[in-house]
Amino acid sequence: MATISTTREHLLEVGLRQLRTTGYTATGVKEVLDLAHVPKGSFYHYFSSKEAFVSELFDRYAKGEGERAQRVLGDTSIAPLERLRTYFEELISIYGEPGEGAGCLVGAMSLEIADHIPKLQAQLQSMYAGWQHGIADVLRQAIKRGDLAKSTKPDALAEFILNSYEGALVRMKAEQDSSPLRNFQHFIFDIVLKK
Known part of the structure; x- marks a missing residue:
């Protein structure tokens, strides 16, 4: 099972790659979660919003x-x-x-x-x-x-x-x-x- 730190880090790594590839508007939270293979609740456990994530x-x-x-x-x-x-x-x-x-x-x-x-x-x-x-x-x-x-x-x-x-x-x-x-x-x- 992934630890809190590795899940958060993984979301940030995937998010940065996606942001660089598709930009802010086209990078959705669901898309990042799907690419990271992380459940939706995990995202909001670490980040209060898409803006906070970015x-x-x-x-x-x-x-x-x-x-x-x-x-x-x-x-x-x-x-x-x-x-x-x-x-x-x-x-x-x-x-x-x-x-x-x-x-x-x-x-x-x-x-x-x-x-x-x-x-x-x-x-x-x-x-x-x-x-x-x-x-x-x-x-x-x-x-x-x-x-x-x-x-x-x-x-x-x-x-x-x-x-x-x-x-x-x-x-x-x-x-x-x-x-x-x-x-x-x-x-x-x-x-x-x-x-």
């Missing part, structure tokens, strides 16, 4: 992506701009191939639900802010090393980079073609971030 999924996703950012962007044995390039290459290798579940969960949920579920909107804003802050820190390190001009505005540039990446992902999904992401990489790393 809120936890956002937390899980943010934690995983935060760990990735720390592992790659925090590796100070590598030059800052090389870390940033490696970071986006890794993200693109995971989320940038056209097909089911492609793209960024934060971007997809921003398009689908951010304007009508305030609690989830606040979480999305927080995830974007943390992500942007991490990129800006790497840019500050690059400025300090002399890899970028001292006049560079790291917070504004981090926002631009993040927005460009998210836009390229949306376009990749719409066109089912990864060329927008290749274009993002070329312009950001070969032109914008050249000293």
Whole structure:
């Protein structure tokens, strides 16, 4: 028999996969329960609502992506701009191939639900802010090393980079073609971030 912790974890794993594949609206509680092979009562034992469930999924996703950012962007044995390039290459290798579940969960949920579920909107804003802050820190390190001009505005540039990446992902999904992401990489790393 499954323990409380494993049943809850299993629901979160299945839910995150389904949310990435079908989005918020098309991911129903019954569908998650059927895929997880868990009775309906179990869901409401752990989560008070679909919104509460998705809120936890956002937390899980943010934690995983935060760990990735720390592992790659925090590796100070590598030059800052090389870390940033490696970071986006890794993200693109995971989320940038056209097909089911492609793209960024934060971007997809921003398009689908951010304007009508305030609690989830606040979480999305927080995830974007943390992500942007991490990129800006790497840019500050690059400025300090002399890899970028001292006049560079790291917070504004981090926002631009993040927005460009998210836009390229949306376009990749719409066109089912990864060329927008290749274009993002070329312009950001070969032109914008050249000293």
